[in-house]
Amino acid sequence: MRGDRVGGNLGRRRRWTQWVATLVANAYIPGFYLGALYRGPLKAACIPVLNCYSCPGAIFSCPIGAAQNAVVRGYFPFYAVGFLAAVGAMVGRLPCGWLCPFGLFQDLIGGRADRRRRPLPRPVAWGKYAVLALLLPVAALPSGPLDIGYERFCTYLCPSGTLGGSIPLLIADPTLRTLIGPLLAWRVLLLAGVVVAGAAFFYRPFCRSLCPLGAGLGLMNRCSVLGIRTDPSACIDCGACARACPVNLDPVAGGTQNGECIRCLRCVGACEAGALEFGRHAMCAGGDCR
């Protein structure tokens, strides 16, 4: 009872939720064969997952792209940043574990999580915070002769855009294929090298090393209104939760508040003593829940 099988019903419920969220976020099916974007009013709404708004199926917007675009237009992105912060303050990185289409992709290509539980080197894990910190300042920089575009995370780094946007559009629209160049080659290399190859060795390599959305939500893990509550009095120190955690955290030792925790809730499913529960922290009796 390890890896993807941990938690039984909870694990299955999570996978179903991931699929439903992916299908809802990319519900404009005609876009995939027309090679056209959805242009309805829902696109004004951000969703707390990395799902490129240039994906032909996308019916909502990516807050990372929206925030960069606001800076390019010359104003601070209160809407995108506020929305992301509100989600983070409420549930922390729960959307990473349960809703993100690109997280689902990494879950699917990597196989069982327990075979990929290698710890990520700390400097690599800090990469996502560097990307988050530089996201808006770099978007504000003027464009140079060798530079194209301003939403530089989208242009140079985002593998979700390559997978969900570039590849489906290139398949659907032959005229776009004349624009294939070194930049797309770099992005495909990043997708294949970091995400696909990396997923064979590490659980969710992109989420843990480069994703600014996960970094932003993770900053709130420590104080989010809803989170994984631990009840030390019920814990039997069996270590099942720590063994189940795909990102090598120890939930009983405070790992659930760590920014690396994607709140997949495998630990909750693995705890047979009932010492872990997802819920509102304020409900902890006596205020001593960790």
Place this chain on the structure above:
Amino acid sequence: MAPGRYRWGYIFFAAALVATALGLFRGEHLGVLDKAITLCLECLGLR
């Protein structure tokens, strides 16, 4: 009342809602819409 640091979750949530409302008031969502309905070739690595 929420114990300890979790109180900050409520405070951040309230502040974030205010920021979101401010953004909506300023019409930032229309900028998001304008960007998101336009095919961004740079964002797709196609330029």
